[in-house]
Amino acid sequence: xxxxxxxxxxxxxxxxxxxxxxxxxxxxxxxxxxxxxxxxxxxxxxxxxxxxxxxxxxxxxxxxxxxxxxxxxxxxxxxxxxxxxxxxxxxxxxxxxxxxxxxxxxxxxxxxxxxxxxxxxxxxxxxxxxxxxxxxxxxxxxxxxxxxxxxxxxxxxxxxxxxxxxxxxxxxxxx
Numbered sequence: 001x002x003x004x005x006x007x008x009x010x011x012x013x014x015x016x017x018x019x020x021x022x023x024x025x026x027x028x029x030x031x032x033x034x035x036x037x038x039x040x041x042x043x044x045x046x047x048x049x050x051x052x053x054x055x056x057x058x059x060x061x062x063x064x065x066x067x068x069x070x071x072x073x074x075x076x077x078x079x080x081x082x083x084x085x086x087x088x089x090x091x092x093x094x095x096x097x098x099x100x101x102x103x104x105x106x107x108x109x110x111x112x113x114x115x116x117x118x119x120x121x122x123x124x125x126x127x128x129x130x131x132x133x134x135x136x137x138x139x140x141x142x143x144x145x146x147x148x149x150x151x152x153x154x155x156x157x158x159x160x161x162x163x164x165x166x167x168x169x170x171x172x173x174x175x
Contacts, residue, residue, distance in 0.1 A: 080116030124156035
């Protein structure tokens with residue numbers, strides 16, 4: 001699978017309509033584990049992220065079409081860490097866009113924000129996401145057993161992280 005080229009831009013309020021659709025996609029809901037959001041709740045969610053100082057970026061393909069969003073949240077400069085999140089439009093999943101977007105946001109986190117660690121949590125059943133996170137350099141640091149209840153079953157949640165030193169070593173390896 002080829003990595004698809006993407007560009008990251010500031011996430012504009014005019015993108016909320018598309019985001020609202022992606023957040024309410026049945027696959028998104030089951031993988032993230034929440035209830036559907038109203039349009040107003042989606043607007044509030046984006047505004048809240050902005051007020052919290054999260055780095056919220058739109059993902060666009062090379063045709064300049066909006067295909068997702070990616071963000072660094074809970075940025076704690078005193079500890080050099082932030083949490084990462086990404087969501088692609090259903091039609092853009094599984095095509096290499098996520099890898100390109102993640103690599104760019106990780107680069108921003110380590111080189112521009114000077115973070116030491118970027119971390120995330122993901123459900124154990126989200127095998128596609130786990131595989132992608134490992135591909136860009138995240139490692140499983142811990143497992144919360146039967147932490148999420150989904151469609152009648154309990155599932156593990158994985159805590160994954162990447163350090164600036166891991167990222168730097170990976171960049172050196174690849175060049």
